[in-house]
Amino acid sequence: MEHATAYSVLIVEDEVPAREMLVDYLLARQELRLCGLARTGEEALSQMASRSFDLVLMDVGLPRLTGIEVLERLDRVPYIIFTTAHEDYALRAFDYGAVDYLLKPFGADRFNRSIDKFLVVREAGARLAPENGFTLREKGRLHILPYRNIIYATSHGKSTVIHTVAGDREAPLMLKDVELRLPNAMFARIHKRHIVNVGYISWLEYYVGGQYLAFLNDEDETSLTVGRTYAPSLKSRLGLT
Numbered sequence: 001m002e003h004a005t006a007y008s009v010l011i012v013e014d015e016v017p018a019r020e021m022l023v024d025y026l027l028a029r030q031e032l033r034l035c036g037l038a039r040t041g042e043e044a045l046s047q048m049a050s051r052s053f054d055l056v057l058m059d060v061g062l063p064r065l066t067g068i069e070v071l072e073r074l075d076r077v078p079y080i081i082f083t084t085a086h087e088d089y090a091l092r093a094f095d096y097g098a099v100d101y102l103l104k105p106f107g108a109d110r111f112n113r114s115i116d117k118f119l120v121v122r123e124a125g126a127r128l129a130p131e132n133g134f135t136l137r138e139k140g141r142l143h144i145l146p147y148r149n150i151i152y153a154t155s156h157g158k159s160t161v162i163h164t165v166a167g168d169r170e171a172p173l174m175l176k177d178v179e180l181r182l183p184n185a186m187f188a189r190i191h192k193r194h195i196v197n198v199g200y201i202s203w204l205e206y207y208v209g210g211q212y213l214a215f216l217n218d219e220d221e222t223s224l225t226v227g228r229t230y231a232p233s234l235k236s237r238l239g240l241t
Contacts, residue, residue, distance in 0.1 A: 006033040007054035007122065012044040012070075013083065014063055018104070022057055022083070025111045031119060041065025045073060053078050055099075055118055060084040079122060079148075081114050099148070100165070117165075120199050120217060121148040134162065134181060136171055145169065147186055151218050152196040153178050165218070190214060190234055191227040198237065 009032050013019040019037065026032050035053060038044040041062040048056070056078050060067040067084075071077055082101040099121055100114040133146040149165045155175040162169045162178070171178060179187075179195055189195050202217045210228035212235075215221070226234055 006031055008033050008035040008052075010036040010038065010044065010047055010053040010056045010058075012038040012041070012056060012058040012062065012067070014039045014059060014061075018059070018083070022111075025108055026057070028108070029112070029115055032115065039063075041067065041070045044070050048074065048078070054122065055079045055081065057081050057083060060086065079118060081118060116217075134171075134178075136162075136169055138169075143169070147183060147197075148199075150182070150187075150197055151200050151216060152194060152222070152224060153182075155193040163218075163222075188230075188234055188237060190230045191225050194224050196224060198234075201238065204235065204238070204240065 009026055011019060011022050011026070011034065013022060019039075023034060023037075026034055032055070035051075036047045038047055041064055044056070044058065044062070045065070047053075058067045058070065058080060060082050061084065062070070065073075067080075067082055071080065080098045082098050083104060083106075084101060085104040099118045102110060102114055133144040134150060136143045136145060145162060145164055151163045151165065153163065153175065154161045156170065158172075158174060160171045160173055160175050160178045162171055175193070175195065179189055182195065186197055186199065187195050188198050196214060196216070200216045200218055202215045204212045204214055204226065207213050207225065210231060212226040212231050214224045214226050214234075216224070
């Protein structure tokens, strides 16, 4: 039976075995609904122009137009999970706002972890386009860190380390200044040294002296201290008594 809040999905894959495997994996998830198939970048553009999708599973190495080139031609980018046989594409994929990338060959377990990550960022709050992100200038280049890819930020003296799904970036800003540039709908100050993307919090555990530990569902299974003064508002936000 179809899930009550099933998300529409477009699969873009030119190789028949890989496409059929993705279809099989997708149909096993009640939260997802297959709404389109495309074999080339041009077909993907045509389908995304005619309707909107909640999630696109797209190969990077497509005929005529690569998956990256498809994104460059879109006015509005949906949530993307890239599939690729080349690990070198991973960082570039995240720079374009991908939720995750699946390195071929992958199995059902890795696929399901990727879908779980999509569900976390999709259900965390209001839809934010990838261009709506934290901007960071490095060596003359302006980088955009999509809000949904930022897991948490940590104070590091007069700078802030921003931990993202693609790795860590250091911003030459105090944490209080970073806080002002992050949307309240997605992020919360939980400690004098930490700001966290609330959608990545799996659970809270009482620590000591009114403090808690927030356990995150990132790949490192990070735990962060929740300060005593911040704990009540965070618990209320998470619906905890």
